[in-house]
Amino acid sequence: MANLLDYLDWRGDLTLAQAPFNEVDNLILAEVSFVDFGGIVPPPGMGESVPLRTAAEAFFARFSQGEKIDMGVLVPDAIPEMLRKMAESRRFGDMGLNCFVDWLDAERGEQFAALAVETGDGRVYLSFRGTDDTLAGWKEDFDLSWLPEVPAQKKAAQYTAEVARQYPRRRLLLGGHSKGGNLAVYAGVYCPAAVQRRIDTVWSNDGPGFRDDFLDLPQHRRLGDRIVSIVPKSSVVGMLLEHEEDYTVVDSDQLGFLQHDGFSWQVMGDHFLTLRQVTRQAHLSDLELRAWVRTMTPEQRGKFVEAMFTVLSASGAATLTDLKADSFKAVGAMVRAMKDLDKETRDGLLKFMGLLFRSNLLLTLEGIQEESGKRGFRWGRKRHRPEEEEA
Structure with a gap:
């Protein structure tokens, strides 16, 4: 294409x-x-x-x-x-x-x-x-x-x-x-x-x-x-x-x-x-992420964002390239920074990361299934073409 x-x-x-x-x-x-x-x-x-x-x-x-x-x-x-x-x-x-x-x-x-x-x-x-x-x-x-x-x-x-x-x-x-x-x-x-x-x-x-x-x-x-x-x-x-x-x-x-x-x-x-x-999975992921965001007040969201970037910045990195270049050192510093957060903030951060990871994993699996279907493989049931999928 x-x-x-x-x-x-x-x-x-x-x-x-x-x-x-x-x-x-x-x-x-x-x-x-x-x-x-x-x-x-x-x-x-x-x-x-x-x-x-x-x-x-x-x-x-x-x-x-x-x-x-x-x-x-x-x-x-x-x-x-x-x-x-x-x-x-x-x-x-x-x-x-x-x-x-x-x-x-x-x-x-x-x-x-x-x-x-x-x-x-x-x-x-x-x-x-x-x-x-x-x-x-x-x-x-x-x-x-x-x-x-x-x-x-x-x-x-x-x-x-x-x-x-x-x-x-x-x-x-x-x-x-x-x-x-x-x-x-x-x-x-x-x-x-x-x-x-x-x-x-x-x-x-x-x-x-x-x-x-x-x-x-x-x-x-x-x-x-x-x-x-x-x-x-x-x-x-x-x-x-x-x-x-x-x-x-x-x-x-x-x-x-x-x-x-x-x-x-x-x-x-x-x-x-x-x-x-x-x-379908993008729609469901969107709904799940929105629903989670709406459970928090603006003040709670702000506290969460500040905490997340405090953790990310703990490694001394200024860019994502910095984090990727020295990921082992970065992870160690971020884990130590996570320990300094209160339990509620730490649990919220872990839940958000889990939602993003699971959403991306499911979207990727859905895409693999769709691409394989286009190539003529079977996944146990007939797949609709993307333009036929229901939201």
Whole structure:
């Protein structure tokens, strides 16, 4: 099956004048904000846009020829190859990049990065980076479950207003993958009304949802029919918390949580291969995780999140790559930190980890069964095709 890289090979020679902007283009631009364009693309209000192919050339010049570019644990390693193909294409090579910001405060658990892309059809796509390799960025994802607003959301709304002022006559597209999808929706809802009227579409690519009261806001209702939520068939990340009622389910060639990787989403022509609904196990896992979160007050959720990241940070690691590189040392330090927690917090942390592990295991087993069924093997009963599965 085909993915984003295949799409660039197939359709990279078609400009937006020949083939209009589509949902696959959206995900590509959502992923490109994971590239570190610091010192290459100017911050808001600090200079002219840089052609994508020029920015890509400057980025790759930082590395030795043949050197593997490590994007970290959570960020797909295919992104540099995607950038290379974009730079070589007629479709993306001349797009202008501007307004790059990259903010990280590890002590306060804050991470925010974004990029503005002049698409060439008179619009600007605001790409919000999702969760990166840092523990700070990961912590902010969990803070979504109990805080009315996390710092990255506030920065996203401010960034949108600032970029809109820099491009006063342009229509806007907002998008991101993972946490970046959440930030795109939040920014679209909370940006000034005059800016919101200029937004054509907001894309949330497997982004986590929101607290209950967010979807009832009048600002959200005004924007609701322009929000496009896309999730893979076994989505867990994108189904967390409350979500827009309408979402598109896409097929993936990965299993379990690995379907969160946008490079696993299946492409057919100028669109994703879609299914009617998420798989049964993804739906059940989503319900179980939501039910568990709802048993806690916001204060209890906050205490839990702080405890979890105290444990993770006990190893001295700043990134998931650090944890992976010295996992033996990290586990020892985290076990010692767990002992310092009160019994209620420790039990809650263990239960949450158990839910995540079991959800991922069941989703993976379900995916293996589904893939084997496609190859003609029997599992004791006939399997429905994914598009026929019941929620």
